[in-house]
Amino acid sequence: MAKIAIINPAFEVSYWGLEHAQPVFGRRANMPVASLPLLAALTPAEHDVTLIDENVEPIDFDALAEFDLVGVTGMSVQRFRMTEILQELKSRDIFVALGGPWVTVEEDYFDDLADVIFIGEAETTWPQFLDEWQQGAHRYRYEQNARTDMSTVPTPRHDLLKNKYYMFGSLQFSRGCPFQCEFCDIIVTFGRKPRIKQPFQIIDELECLRREGLRIAFIVDDNLIGNKRGIKPVLREVAKWQEDNGYPLAFSTEASLDLCEDEELMELMARCNIQSVFIGIETPNEESLKETKKYQNVRERGGTMLEKIHQIQDFGIEVWCGLIVGFDHDTTEIFETQKTFLKESRIAHAMIGLLHAIPKTPLHARLKAEGRLDSNDSQSYGTNVIPQHMSREQLRDGYIETMRHAYQPDVYFDRLDRLFVDGHFRTRVFETEHFRKHPVLRLRQAAFYFTGFAVLFARLMRHTPDRKLRGIYFRQILNVVRRRLNDPAIYFYYVIKCAMHYHHQKMITDMIEHPDALVSTIGNSLPPAKLASGVSLPVLRKPGRSVASI
Incomplete structure (x- = not known):
């Protein structure tokens, strides 16, 4: 041994x-x-x-x-x-x-x-x-000589983790993505043919997460709907498990924008209690999307990108997104364009990143051939890409200003309230047939969310050191409670979004104060479960500080 x-x-x-x-x-x-x-x-x-x-x-x-x-x-x-x-x-x-x-x-x-x-x-x-x-x-x-057969993957040992220290758990349904985005290493590492676990494997993992006392989990798939036909039977089984067990888990996940084209798929996701999706929007600049081969975002079926986003939101699934600046077709005008698009999209959480060329991706090969890569691993500009239509300083400074603007309180809460207050956003799962037939379940869920809201609200007021921000959060939450009576799930998620705003505000303030200390962490416009695509998320480098890939 x-x-x-x-x-x-x-x-x-x-x-x-x-x-x-x-x-x-x-x-x-x-x-x-x-x-x-x-x-x-x-x-x-x-x-x-x-x-x-x-x-x-x-x-x-x-x-x-x-x-x-x-x-x-x-x-x-x-x-x-x-x-x-x-x-x-x-x-x-x-x-x-x-x-x-x-x-x-x-x-x-x-x-x-x-x-x-x-x-x-x-x-x-x-x-x-x-x-x-x-x-x-x-x-x-x-x-490995061949990609993993997902039907052979064992149930992860969640019991060996210190789960009490995490906000939520993570699990995986599938790997791979059918699209061909030039900057993305997912298709390089995991291929363009989505591979999906068997339903019994996923149910076993859900039971494991429940035993560990987790209530929220992130489905870390590269694109949950990469194989729409294949994922539907899995979602039906997960929905049945949720219904049979009183909906013990709530989920977020990642999907492509073409989700809006399949209402049956969205309904299945709602029945699974998938309450939000992260979508790689990247840019409203269609020429940049074509440049990077993100064709799924520019095809006409389903309307414009904004219309597609609104369709998903209006259905009852919240949208988070990734945005990128620094494509070859971007000029300095892209920063204002991104600001306008973000406001009109009603997306509160948008990870805005700098385009980064990851080794082994088509983007890296192309830019290397063009002599447009910075080989310094600690680039003070936050990315290894040398832009085509602006200077590196303009790209870096425009990025920081775009992030600053997106998360200044009045701008952030304007987007949030456009959806949650004025738009009367309602999480779809609570409108499904199962919830309509089971009022006791509805009451139990309401009690859970109201209790969570009360606890988090008290903690938010106690742990927000900035008095001005604390006052803004108090007034915003009070307005939501007044405008969305008897909707504790909205209160719960709104107070979380206030806490998230505090984090973003603090992080961006540090960036503004130390722009020359930015280094590329080659992060992603994806949630932390991934952090593996061709986007650079700059951070302040301080000294000392999904797959079974060891």
């Missing part, structure tokens, strides 16, 4: 990390990465596995010296901290296995800091390595 530890390094402060808002939620991190519990499940039962997430607990390097093997996994936004951890482990002569999204696209980034590396998915290579390692015959580099 071997004693194995698997580490997820700390993230830099980022848009989706909500680090500044965690005191309001009484948690240490937003959610666990999906790789930790899945790798534990893939480890043969004879081994003893410990999962360490540095986002919720410190790493005890002295204790790690007692382990036979230490695995380190990490995304692009974690690469600086990964380097520090690997250097410390090497100095202690600890055997290290390294994997994850970043080493998958930059195999040589960490030089000789690991004893073995894993490229891409690791459902077959991780157990293979452990067997060969015990026999003293392991290789340095492992890469």
